[in-house]
Amino acid sequence: MPTRSAAEFGVVERVLSGAAHCIDPVATAEILPAEAYTNEDFFRFEQRAVMNREWLYLAHVSQVSEPGEVLARQVMGEPVLLVRDTSDDIRVLSAVCQHRGHPLLAGLGAPDTTTAVKLNSMVCPYHAWTYALDGRLTGAPYMRETTPVSQLRETVALPTIRFEIIHGFVFINFSSDAPDLAPSLAKLDELFAQYRAAELLPGAPFVRTGLAFNWKGYFENSLEPYHTDFVHSDTHQAAPARLSGFFDYEEGDGQILTYTRFADGENDLLGASDSGQPVAELPEISGLDDEARSRLLFVAIPPTFFAVVSPTSVLVEAVTPVSAGSTHIVSTIFYPKSTTELPDFGAIHDGEMAGLRSIQLQDEVTQSAVQEALTSRFAPRGIFSWLEATLPQFYSWNLERYRAERHRSWPAGIGGSEESE
Ligand code: FES
Numbered sequence: 001m002p003t004r005s006a007a008e009f010g011v012v013e014r015v016l017s018g019a020a021h022c023i024d025p026v027a028t029a030e031i032l033p034a035e036a037y038t039n040e041d042f043f044r045f046e047q048r049a050v051m052n053r054e055w056l057y058l059a060h061v062s063q064v065s066e067p068g069e070v071l072a073r074q075v076m077g078e079p080v081l082l083v084r085d086t087s088d089d090i091r092v093l094s095a096v097c098q099h100r101g102h103p104l105l106a107g108l109g110a111p112d113t114t115t116a117v118k119l120n121s122m123v124c125p126y127h128a129w130t131y132a133l134d135g136r137l138t139g140a141p142y143m144r145e146t147t148p149v150s151q152l153r154e155t156v157a158l159p160t161i162r163f164e165i166i167h168g169f170v171f172i173n174f175s176s177d178a179p180d181l182a183p184s185l186a187k188l189d190e191l192f193a194q195y196r197a198a199e200l201l202p203g204a205p206f207v208r209t210g211l212a213f214n215w216k217g218y219f220e221n222s223l224e225p226y227h228t229d230f231v232h233s234d235t236h237q238a239a240p241a242r243l244s245g246f247f248d249y250e251e252g253d254g255q256i257l258t259y260t261r262f263a264d265g266e267n268d269l270l271g272a273s274d275s276g277q278p279v280a281e282l283p284e285i286s287g288l289d290d291e292a293r294s295r296l297l298f299v300a301i302p303p304t305f306f307a308v309v310s311p312t313s314v315l316v317e318a319v320t321p322v323s324a325g326s327t328h329i330v331s332t333i334f335y336p337k338s339t340t341e342l343p344d345f346g347a348i349h350d351g352e353m354a355g356l357r358s359i360q361l362q363d364e365v366t367q368s369a370v371q372e373a374l375t376s377r378f379a380p381r382g383i384f385s386w387l388e389a390t391l392p393q394f395y396s397w398n399l400e401r402y403r404a405e406r407h408r409s410w411p412a413g414i415g416g417s418e419e420s421e
């Protein structure tokens, strides 16, 4: 059994024993114990409990739209390649060259902002080992004297990474025994299918690094509409908190959902953000029912995917938990193809991004302040409004995973402290 530190064991014990009421009905539910957001030993535990076992957002299929396109990304520190091979099949490969480890396609720019490149093969920049788009080694110079290339070709390939495509969004999992993702997303499927998200196309992304709050704080803030009337009093009038609604969450669910209906005459939160007046009329995604046309749907697939699904676009925030108190987020708005073909699409996208930035900046201030307050001796455990009904749902998602990992890490039970060393 791998050894775990006594400090990690201690904080896991404190968080789990302090979390008994976190999944109560909303009227009596509590925030997770503060150490779950601030303690680096707990973050290490969370990496095993959550990040190493869960489905992590990689990219959208449209970001490798043609055969031969390869997109390099970093996911939880792992260099990963999303490939559309010459047979038009999607593959996800490790970018780590199997000679001495130089990442393939490194040096093409910051991993989260690169666009795909079209290639016939992938050549490692270090010693020029060459791989086909399906990951097989095809060439390796100066190897005949030790291991002939014909033999290398039989045995060497880029490791393949498990993936699922959910309405065009590619999720990967570094664990071979984690349950499949799709069966856990039935509630999302029912609501989301009509948006035909696999056909949407991305605008230029916006990258934020080193945000000074815990990844769970991000999800909590994004999932509760309570703050929107106050933190975003000038930017969120198109979708007021009082028009929010919630969905059931059951154990095993992979998504947490909430919605907010638009005030009369609105259909776009971001474009309406400056004054309540739309800055541009965005065409709607065709074929939506009246329910979908009347509201924003907020979708969390923890720990890395959050989406704001609107009648005109889908905003995806790709979340990277970096440490207990640091998070990276890349925001990308996906539009119907017809919108991207509008002559003023550039200005439309700029306007939407400007609206998004206004809202994000307001959230960054409050989320950082709350993260700091978690270290206060007077930090509260919360008394929730009905508009925070998603918080105990999100805690359920987390606690299922924390408890499972506790049993894996310390099989003799939490009382067996000798197991921790
Ligand atoms: S590390 Fe890639 S060829 Fe040597």
Ligand SMILES: [Fe+2]
Binding pocket: 221, 222, 227, 228, 231, 232, 359, 363
């Ligand atoms: Fe907000």
